[in-house]
Amino acid sequence: MSQTGVYALVTPVRNEAEHFRRTIDSVLAQTLRPALWVIVDDGSSDATGSLADQASREQPWIRVVHRTDRGFRQQGGGVIEAFYEGFELCRQIPWEFMVKLDGDLSFDQDYFRDCLGRFSENPKLGIGGGLVCRSAGGQWVADSRGDPRFHVRGATKIYRRACWDQIGGVLPAPGWDTVDELKANMQGWQTGTFDDLKLLQHKDTGSADGAWNNWVKNGVANYITAYHPLFMLVKCLKRVFARPYLLGALGLAYGFVRGYVRRTPRVDAPGYRRYVRSQQFRKLTLRPSIWD
Numbered sequence: 495m496s497q498t499g500v501y502a503l504v505t506p507v508r509n510e511a512e513h514f515r516r517t518i519d520s521v522l523a524q525t526l527r528p529a530l531w532v533i534v535d536d537g538s539s540d541a542t543g544s545l546a547d548q549a550s551r552e553q554p555w556i557r558v559v560h561r562t563d564r565g566f567r568q569q570g571g572g573v574i575e576a577f578y579e580g581f582e583l584c585r586q587i588p589w590e591f592m593v594k595l596d597g598d599l600s601f602d603q604d605y606f607r608d609c610l611g612r613f614s615e616n617p618k619l620g621i622g623g624g625l626v627c628r629s630a631g632g633q634w635v636a637d638s639r640g641d642p643r644f645h646v647r648g649a650t651k652i653y654r655r656a657c658w659d660q661i662g663g664v665l666p667a668p669g670w671d672t673v674d675e676l677k678a679n680m681q682g683w684q685t686g687t688f689d690d691l692k693l694l695q696h697k698d699t700g701s702a703d704g705a706w707n708n709w710v711k712n713g714v715a716n717y718i719t720a721y722h723p724l725f726m727l728v729k730c731l732k733r734v735f736a737r738p739y740l741l742g743a744l745g746l747a748y749g750f751v752r753g754y755v756r757r758t759p760r761v762d763a764p765g766y767r768r769y770v771r772s773q774q775f776r777k778l779t780l781r782p783s784i785w786d
């Protein structure tokens with residue numbers, strides 16, 4: 495295995511006591527441990543904060559930040575606000591890789607060693623992470639749901655520092671986990687999922703928000719990310735024939751249109767929108783694109 499670098503983890507958690515112990519055990523078992531793990535308890539009302547405090551007492555490289563309960567779950571941007579509060583503590587160490595890790599995952603003891611090995615082998619790799627799976631009939635089944643090849647699930651994202659600095663971090667809004675990758679690709683970095691390095695997610699994606707709200711959130715995220723309306727129309731039509739039938743398509747369309755109606759702020763980085771839509775038009779016209 496080639497030389498790997500110093501990495502830090504930031505884990506925003508809110509009411510994850512049912513699953514968080516598995517994540518703690520997975521991190522503690524790593525053959526390549528992080529230099530720092532910051533757990534941000536985002537106003538939990540269950541035992542999540544206590545589990546984090548216990549882990550911190552046992553390991554000096556684990557730090558805990560407790561945030562006041564805002565009284566509601568803030569979709570998309572809330573988790574990034576919590577992430578950045580933990581990120582501030584990471585400024586104390588010379589990290590080479592930053593990891594945003596969810597608190598409902600379990601994974602192999604060599605997971606981070608193997609992931610960082612991929613970065614060592616490919617200096618153009620800016621963002622990567624393992625394949626998020628769910629349990630079905632005793633088997634680990636990919637929870638990808640048709641993700642494009644450039645995408646890495648927000649539950650487990652590893653950023654090379656040079657890439658992180660160049661894209662300016664992540665956006666505190668729905669769509670953050672696609673905007674970062676599009677910015678990175680625009681700057682010449684590669685991004686993608688390591689399909690052979692798997693993590694088990696112990697609750698369904700979007701289950702905290704409910705199915706309808708989750709699809710609406712995704713539609714808003716696509717608007718913020720500056721998807722072209724024609725590309726979005728095709729995406730919604732394809733979604734009609736995927737589970738949950740019709741519901742997903744309607745939720746996506748409603749969220750996307752709502753972005754226009756409410757004049758929700760969109761990404762306006764120089765050249766960003768032109769890059770995204772040129773890649774989408776390439777996909778629509780059956781030419782090679784990052785959406786392949």
